[in-house]
Amino acid sequence: MYIWQYPNWTEFTYQDPAVMPLLQQVLANQQQLIGQAAQLPDDLDRQAQIDALIENAIKTSEIEGELLNVGSVRSSVARHLGLEHVAFTAGQKVQPTEQTDSLVSLLTRVTSTLDQPLSVDELCQWQSALFPNVPLVRQIKIGELRDDAPMQVVSQSAGRETVHFEAPPRADLDRQLNAFTTWFNVNSQQSEHCEGILRAALAHLWFITLHPFEDGNGRVARALTDRALAQSENTSIRFYSLSSAIEQNRKGYYQILEAIQSVKTSSQKKNEQINDVTDWLVWFLTVLNQALEQGLNRIGRVVNKARFWQRHSQTVLTERQVKVLNRLLDSQGEEFELGINARKYQSIAAVSKATATRDLADLVNKQCLEPLAGGGRSTRYAIKRC
DSSP: OGGGGGTTSOOOOHHHHHHHHHHHHHHHHHHHHHHHHHTTHHHHHHHHHHHHHHHHHHHHHHHTTTTOOHHHHHHHHHHHTTTTHHHTTTTTOOOOOOHHHHHHHHHHHTTTOOOOOOOOOHHHHHHHTOSSSSEEEEEOOOOSSOOOSSSSSEEEETTEEEEEEEEEOGGGGGHHHHHHHHHHHTTTSSSSSHHHHHHHHHHHHHHHOOOOSSHHHHHHHHHHHHHHHHHHOOOOOOOOHHHHHHTTHHHHHHHHHHHTTTOOOOHOOOOOOTTHHHHHHHHHHHHHHHHHHHHHHHHHHHHHHHHHHHHHOOOOOOOOHHHHHHHHHHHTTTTTTBBHHHHHHHHHHHHOOHHHHHHHHHHHHTTTTTOOTTTGGGEEEEEEOO
8 A cells, every 4th residue: 555545644753863863964054054155245145046056957857867958057047047147157158948947937936935825726837837848759738737547656677567656546636735735835934943844855755645747746846845945944045956965866765755655664664653754854854964065065166166266367268278167166076076187178178189188287387277196197187276
């Protein structure tokens, strides 16, 4: 049986000893992030917002196997925030698409109307925003709840189909969705910050279990979670991306959801309660802490980037060198954790190996880069420390 087949399944319970330490860590990271963001100058504050929103759009789609063009997303973000003048450096701008515009519009809208009650109609509008163009591969209902056909989450391997989850039947979906939105609205103004964080985790689980749409349920669930977190923090400004952290833990994400929905987690078995969601809360809070820590790192990168360009305001560089340096500055500690080599420079700048080698040597001479340990043909370079 699935969790929704039991009576009173949404009367969720959890075990304090397992949840509270992680919740306190989330609160501490949130406070630190908000404090550091408040100290940013206005231009850096906006840049941090842009970077977080870009990552959120890209990663919530990537979880579903949809890869978006980073340049198009950046253009859409800049357009919706009215920040084109701070969003681009030379040679970076790519025209937005209808798809990226619609997605970014959705992600900004869900966290900018925090005082408005949630409705089923609004959820349908969110799902519709994910599909500005009718899919050609298969027909799906857009802006409407799913039809009477069973809604199953399945996978295929070696020619065999595995059913991981089946959602509640359509006949009872309207009642259950109305119950969900009523609960979400009644609890929108939690008296305690920690209650708001747990509300976000429970809202994600509850909604994704209902699976009300033919497609887009995961992306709508993550947008809904962003709204709940924004309400708990009492701010529409986002400096971190939960979707990015979920994408990095995608396998675990699907595993914990399947276990909870199939009533197979250790906490459910141990406490003999199907609505014990301790294991889900532990997973969610762990990933949320990861997202907050990445947000702190993002603010650090934005500050370091500003300091770097202030230091090199008079350094003569080519457009391709600026492009590569910005890529390094935007990805410090992540994509280029081990530095950049000539081959990677070739790929980013679209130049020959000889040109890449000369450019790298020039950047070292100009105190922009420094070689990392290793040397020889495998030499890698990193942004030179102050």
